[in-house]
Amino acid sequence: MTTTMKPGRFGVFGGRYVPETLMANLIELEAAFEAAWEDKSFKADLAATLADFVGRPTPLYFAERLSGEWGGRVFLKREDLTHTGAHKINNAVGQALLAKRMGKQRIVAETGAGQHGVATAAACARLGLSCRVYMGALDCERQQPNVARMKLLGAEVFPCEGGTRNLKVAINEAIRDWVAHPNETYYLLGSAVGPHPYPTIVRELQSVIGIEAREQFSRREGKLPDAVIACVGGGSNAIGIFAPFLDDKVALFGVEAGGDSPQHGSCTLAHGRPGVLHGAFSYVLQDGDGQITGTHSIAPGLDYPGVGPQHSALKDSGRVRYEIETDETALAAFHELSRIEGILPALESSHALAFARRYLRENKGKTVIVNLSGRGDKDLPSIMARSTGLPARDGGANAR
Numbered sequence: 001m002t003t004t005m006k007p008g009r010f011g012v013f014g015g016r017y018v019p020e021t022l023m024a025n026l027i028e029l030e031a032a033f034e035a036a037w038e039d040k041s042f043k044a045d046l047a048a049t050l051a052d053f054v055g056r057p058t059p060l061y062f063a064e065r066l067s068g069e070w071g072g073r074v075f076l077k078r079e080d081l082t083h084t085g086a087h088k089i090n091n092a093v094g095q096a097l098l099a100k101r102m103g104k105q106r107i108v109a110e111t112g113a114g115q116h117g118v119a120t121a122a123a124c125a126r127l128g129l130s131c132r133v134y135m136g137a138l139d140c141e142r143q144q145p146n147v148a149r150m151k152l153l154g155a156e157v158f159p160c161e162g163g164t165r166n167l168k169v170a171i172n173e174a175i176r177d178w179v180a181h182p183n184e185t186y187y188l189l190g191s192a193v194g195p196h197p198y199p200t201i202v203r204e205l206q207s208v209i210g211i212e213a214r215e216q217f218s219r220r221e222g223k224l225p226d227a228v229i230a231c232v233g234g235g236s237n238a239i240g241i242f243a244p245f246l247d248d249k250v251a252l253f254g255v256e257a258g259g260d261s262p263q264h265g266s267c268t269l270a271h272g273r274p275g276v277l278h279g280a281f282s283y284v285l286q287d288g289d290g291q292i293t294g295t296h297s298i299a300p301g302l303d304y305p306g307v308g309p310q311h312s313a314l315k316d317s318g319r320v321r322y323e324i325e326t327d328e329t330a331l332a333a334f335h336e337l338s339r340i341e342g343i344l345p346a347l348e349s350s351h352a353l354a355f356a357r358r359y360l361r362e363n364k365g366k367t368v369i370v371n372l373s374g375r376g377d378k379d380l381p382s383i384m385a386r387s388t389g390l391p392a393r394d395g396g397a398n399a400r
């Protein structure tokens with residue numbers, strides 16, 4: 001199922017490009033995860049946590065009215081209904097349980113829009129672990145409700161200056177902290193990116209989405225869907241729903257954020273070139289000198305210049321097709337789902353919805369599963385600003 005040739009590689013992509021001092025920690029983490037994943041009591045703890053704390057299984061919802069509008073059959077995997085409102089909690093609770101099992105009490109995480117920080121803070125509170133979250137100073141300003149949530153959940157939040165004061169500097173600071181305290185620290189990464197073994201750990205923890213969806217769909221319909229569609233930032237919700245379908249005759253589509261124009265998007269797979277970012281070899285958005293280029297998307301969770309290494313391999317093999325939707329088409333899909341189905345989707349998930357609409361226009365009568373990775377409540381300020389024409393405190397030029 002994984003296209004790994006060497007451990008930690010997906011074809012030529014992946015690997016570990018980290019300071020010498022972290023090598024031993026990554027090897028320790030790999031061994032600890034493999035042992036935990038074979039251990040029935042760890043799996044039982046994780047299953048109980050997913051059921052009673054996270055709220056799994058999430059429903060696979062048949063969007064009947066939307067299907068009527070779009071001319072196909074649309075099913076939504078409802079990750080928006082999980083505790084804290086997005087799929088990120090699946091990974092956060094799994095890694096927090098792993099940290100506890102490894103005897104690490106000090107959790108360090110980075111966050112962009114704050115969703116991963118909130119999920120990590122919640123998981124740490126539940127397990128009695130200390131939690132330090134690094135967040136770009138600009139992101140702290142524009143995502144104040146999530147900063148407040150993290151603090152109320154007992155986490156310490158460290159605003160990071162430097163660079164464009166967003167996710168990239170936060171990751172740098174989190175890695176710096178880990179390098180300074182490697183033995184007692186567990187670095188809880190929020191997407192299917194980073195050095196081996198993180199892309200594999202995150203995929204396995206997020207695969208619960210695809211395992212449930214495949215089972216729920218085939219039980220209900222007696223077959224598999226024609227297509228599965230998910231948005232791609234770092235790629236964790238997408239690889240989580242794709243993984244159990246990789247060997248099936250099901251079309252898989254990852255949707256990147258095109259922003260407001262081709263130059264401003266975050267389309268790492270469409271416009272990037274292979275390179276090293278944050279510990280792994282993968283497609284990266286970079287200029288001619290290899291400098292990381294600025295990204296923009298209305299969806300903060302998609303606003304990242306890298307992507308998980310397995311997606312790079314799946315692009316090159318052609319098994320997954322990667323498509324682009326813009327701020328505008330995502331917003332249109334946001335409004336359609338809200339009015340037609342009574343569900344406010346996250347702006348990230350709205351990119352997947354926008355592509356589903358386009359796909360069904362060209363493939364009449366097909367059946368699709370869209371991963372509804374999160375709920376849209378966090379995005380209301382930028383959506384309201386867009387629809388009134390006023391500049392958003394968290395949108396527009398300062399988001400670039």
Ligand SMILES: *Cc1c(COP(=O)(O)O)cnc(C)c1O
Pocket residue numbers: 086087088115190191192231232233234235236237238301302346348349373374375
């Ligand atoms: C963070 C986030 C994403 C993007 O992250 P992936 O790792 O690509 O899944 C997508 N949707 C929501 C709701 C998010 O919070």
